[in-house]
Amino acid sequence: MPAIPPPDSPSDSPTAPPASKHDDAAGDGSDTAFDVAVARMRDALERSRSDKLLALFDHLAARAGDAAAPSEAQIAAEVFADGRSAAHRPDANVRVYVHRLRRLIETEFAHEPGPRLHLPVGTYRLVLVDAATPAQHEDGITAQPPAAPPGTGPARAGVIAVVAFLAVVAVVLGSVLAVRWQRGAGDRLDGAAPWSALAGASRPITVVMGDYYFFAETPAPGMPARLVWDRAVPTREDLIIFQILNPETAGAVTDGDQHYVTSATMTAVATIRAALLRDPAFAQRPIRLIAASQLTPDVLKVSDVVYVGQLSGIGSLLRDPLAQASGFRLDTGLDSLVDVKGGKAYHSDGMELRDERIARRDYGYLACLPGPAGNTVLVIAALRDPGLREMAELATDTGRLRGLRRGRIGCGGGFEALFQVRTLGSANLGASLAVDRPTRSQGIWDNAAPAPEYHPIAAATAPAR
Incomplete structure (x- = not known):
């Protein structure tokens, strides 16, 4: 069984927030702004229910005012040390979790107009920056603002001010007209199935990542x-x-x-979350992000659930009802969906490429089910990562969603759709609808799905994938 790089470790035991110290990175001398930003980010991390991420964030926030930023070895010893041998490579854990934390901070403050937290690449120091400050990307390249044109005098400044004012007016009018056109054309996400099944409710939206x-x-x-x-x-x-x-x-x-959690799952989740935040029907509702292994019956009961990930990572709490409702069966190799009624297999070529010039196939899956307590469960999934990236784009494109069965309102009592996704290497090149049909949703939350045959001894010799 091959070795795998250390993954994420979600848990349910957040630690107490540290006292905040800050060497003001924004240059305005305001520790209060740093404390507010830290409290906001900490609240977001508590909702993610990952104690390792929370502990790392608390450690960086507590040491933000130190003369020297903490080293990787110090973080490994003070945050990730658990008494195990060095073979568990805490240094790799540090890099994995810092990368995740940086992405979460960028997502949380993506649309923040004022001061925001920033974890620069190449250092482990948490700083406060202004929204206009150039941010350094993961590849180490810093985005710089354009240089001012030479020879700008007072008279020319007045002309530029007038032109800028007219440009702003044009942009505002254009935005208003665009919004009115989109509303008239029904391009808002809450106006398209299956998202319209979630519209009008006030319950939280829980985005569940396959893991x-x-x-x-x-x-x-x-x-x-x-x-x-x-x-x-x-x-x-x-x-x-x-x-x-x-x-x-x-x-x-x-x-x-x-x-x-696969990288494509995280990318797909970011795409879907951004689309929900853009839509007025969903932007004001709490949007929580958890892994499938963290989903509990209580969360499933009180929120609308959106599963995002590969079909093999869905978890039993959602997999059993879906198995009863769906007309497909996931084969034991995890790379094919089989139509139970007709026996037709829809096989993903996965990532076993011998010639990257040849376009290959993956399959994406979209399903909507009535939930157990008057809520709604959406499944945005695929057999492999290329299909999942395509499904995230498709599920947030109202024009493409209208290509599903016409006249459907919301879930329509439950439905599933299968898409053949064209791929080239790890890239997705588009999708075509293969199956669109209602599901058998009656009683799926009342009866247990048939248990698969279990061979625990085989685990000692079965090859890991």
Whole structure:
């Protein structure tokens, strides 16, 4: 079973906020603005329910005023040390979590007009910057504002001011006309199925990311442990069963409560969240982001749920009702959907490319189900990452959504649609509708889906994917 880079580790135990210290990076001498921004970001991280991210953020916020920024080794020792051997590579954990935290900070303050938090690339110092300050991207390139034209005198400044004023007026009028045209054309997200099923409610929207469980394996005594994903051990409970049934090898595997989210899932979630925040019907509603392994019955009951991810990472709480409602079955290889009634298989070519000049296929999936408590469950998924990126774009494009069954209102009692996605390497090149049909939604929350045949001993020899 191949080693996997250390993934994310969501948990439910946030730590207390630290006292705030700040060497004012915005240049305005205001510690209050830094404290407000820290409190806002901390609240967002608490909703994500990841204690490691929260602990990292608290540590960086507490040391923001130090003369020297904390080093990677210091963060590993003070935030990620858990008494395990060095084989778990805490330094890699630091880089993974700092990358995630930087992305979350950028997302949280993306539309902030005033001072905002910033975690620059190449340092572990949390700073406060003005929205106009150039931000350094992940590739290390700093976006610079355009230079002022030479020879700008007072008279010319007056002409420029007039031109700028007229340009602003033109932009405002253009925006008003564009908004009116979009509303007239029904291009708002809440006016298209399936999103219209969520419109008009005040309950929170919970975006659920598909994730995968990893456990640690020590191949031989004295060798470093490695993180492994095995589809025969999808949860930590399955690992416990494996350890009970195989006591002679139980010591070679340990549970670190590690979960992994693919990069395409995070990109798709960002696309969908941005679309919801742009729509007045959803912008004022709480939008929470959690992993599938963190979804609980209580959350499922009180919120509208939008699952985003590969179909194989959906989790049993949503997978069982979907399996009863859908006319498709996910095969054991996790790379094909089979039409239960006709037996037709829709197979993804995945990422096993021998010639990148040849366009290949993936399959995207969109479903809408009535929830268990008068709420709505949307599923935006695919077999592999290229299809998922395409589905995120499709699901937020009202023009393409209108291509689904005409006359449908909201969920229409429940429906599913399958799209063939054309890919080239890891890029998606468009999608065509393959199946669009109603689902069997009656009683899906009352009856358990048939349990798959379980072979726990096979986990010792089954190859990890």
